[in-house]
Amino acid sequence: MVTETRKTPTVSSREVWGHAVANITPSAMAAVTVALVAIHGGAFTWLAYLVTGLLMLGVAWQMGILARHFPSGASLFSYLARGLHPVAGLVAGFSMVLGYGGALLAAPLLGGLFLAEALRILVPLPFFPTEILIALVFTGVSWYLARRGAELSTRWGLWIELFSLACILLLAFWVLWHFGFRDPAQVDWGQWRLRPFLQALVLSLLAYGGFETAGNLVGEARRPQSIPRIMLSSVLLVGGFFVFMAYVETLAFARLGQTLADSNAPLSHIARALGLPELAIASDLAMAAAAFSATIATFNSISRIFAGMAERGVLPAALARRHPRHATPSFALALLAAVVLAGIATVALGHFRVLKLVDIFGTFTGLSFVLLYSLANLAAARCLFRAGNPWSWMSLGLAVLTIPFLLAVLWGTVSPWPGGGVGLAVLAFAATLTGSLILGWFWARKAPKRLLQVLAVDRS
Structure with a gap:
């Protein structure tokens, strides 16, 4: 039986929206991942984000239907x-726990990396262990805010994310003022x-994942009926941002006579090339702020998934x-914080490259998105x-349109076989899927009542 204690709703629709956007982490697209898309998209990178964004609006509409009914x-x-089968719920639960768990470990490490880079422009600090210390602080503060309640943590996350986007847009408008808006090569x-x-x-596609986490705050939202609309609007907003930034960054690199696909930090690269170290610092601070916001949002999301699965006997x-006062999943949050701190210590001791880990974790999370969407x-x-x-x-038509696209993403990820750490991430995803199906089959044969418990409804 579900024994959830529901706290008096305190989170506004604006804060739920900020939580969803923080989970998407649009700043990461402009600061890091746009270069990966540009390897293949070239001058039409903006179009790739536009087409994918339109398809993801369809996925968000479908997700809103599920959020409204269940x-x-x-x-997920x-x-x-409840929408398909209890075994589908097990697949979703374990995939999200591991996928979001990887994102939770990567976010503070990424924040430490970029904040350390910004500080080094001002002060000659040693890069290591500065970024590790920052990651530890990010984790501790994010855990504290998430433990205090969704109202406090989402409010902080919203303002931090807005600061991050403002820094990036400031650089983008400077580029347009310097180079102009027209770039015939992109059309x-x-x-x-x-x-x-x-x-x-x-x-x-991977840039859009995370909008569905708006549903994690349904128990704390003042207007839970607005969550489907929040899912749609968050995809619409970040989609417009993605298309705009892809166009601007492609234009800037073309004017500089360089290739966007060759840059590991496009925004900082542009700012330095324009002789504006202040904007380079701002872009690094923007990414660090976004990583901090994402850490808070992911703590909130995954702890509620843990709690929901535990209340139904899966975990x-x-x-x-x-928590007796804040009604947050305090034990789940404490466990997550301990795991993340241990992970950061492992990265420090093993001297692992943060961006390589982000690529590996992102592959697992991306495969989870493809399957679950x-x-x-x-x-x-x-x-x-x-x-x-x-x-x-109309829902069926959208499914017919989007599922082949999502399956093409899956095929593009595993073929040709990526090998290395990314290949291990693919194998880990396959093992998670297989293990979930085996557990569902076992419960269906030996403990059908336990499997049906997965269908329990949240107690309001």
Whole structure:
């Protein structure tokens, strides 16, 4: 039986929206990952983000259907269990726990990396262990804010994310003032090629993941009925930001006579090339702020998934324990903080490269998004058909349109076989999927009541 203690709703719709945007971490696209998409997208990188964004709006609409019909702080774990089958819920739950767990470890490390880079421009600090110390501080402060409650942590996360975006947009507008807006090469359709563009679509999809975490705060939201709209608006906002920044950064590198795909830190590179170290510092601070905001948001999301799975007997019951005053999943948050701190210590002792770890964790998380978004499309269409809703055919049409695209992303990730750490991430995802299916099959045969417990509804 679900024994969730519901706190008086205190989180505004604006703060839920900020939580979703922080989980997407749009600053990472402009500061790091746009260069990966540009390897294949070239001058049409902006178009890749546009096409993917339009498709992701369809996915967000489908996710909103599930959030409206099956509201739960455990989000996709509960959506897919009740919309498709309990085993689909197990797949979603374990995939999200590990996927978001990797993101939770990567976020403070990435924040430490960029903040240390910004500080080194001002003060000759040793890069190591400065970034590790910053990562530890980010983790501790984020855990404290998440433990105090979603209202406090989402409010901090919202303002930090807005600061991050403001810094990046400041640099973007400076570029446009310096170089102008027109770039004929980015609309020279004679240079467009299908095959590399499809690969760019594969990579650009990963930038949109995380909008569905708005559903994690349904228990604390003042207006939970606004969550489907928040999912849509967050994708719409970051999609516009992605298209704009891809255009501006491609333009800037073209004017500088350099290649965006060759840069590991495009924003800082542009600022330095323009002779503006102040804006280089601002871009590094923006990414550090975004990483801090993402750490808070991921603590909030994954702790509620832990609690939801524990309340339904999938994970140990202790993970459902709530703080007596703040009603947050305090035990789950403490466990997560301990794991992240141990992970940061391991990275420090092993001298692992942070960006390489981000690539590995991102692969696992991206594969999870592909699978769960595909299942969510099926669940939404099934839900509407069962209810006799007139929008059911539109939902089915969106599923027919988006699922092949998502499967193409999956194929593009594993073929050709990536090898190395990324290949291990693919194998880890396959093991998670296989283990979830085996557990579901075992419970269906030996403990059907336990499997049906996955279908329990959150107690409001």
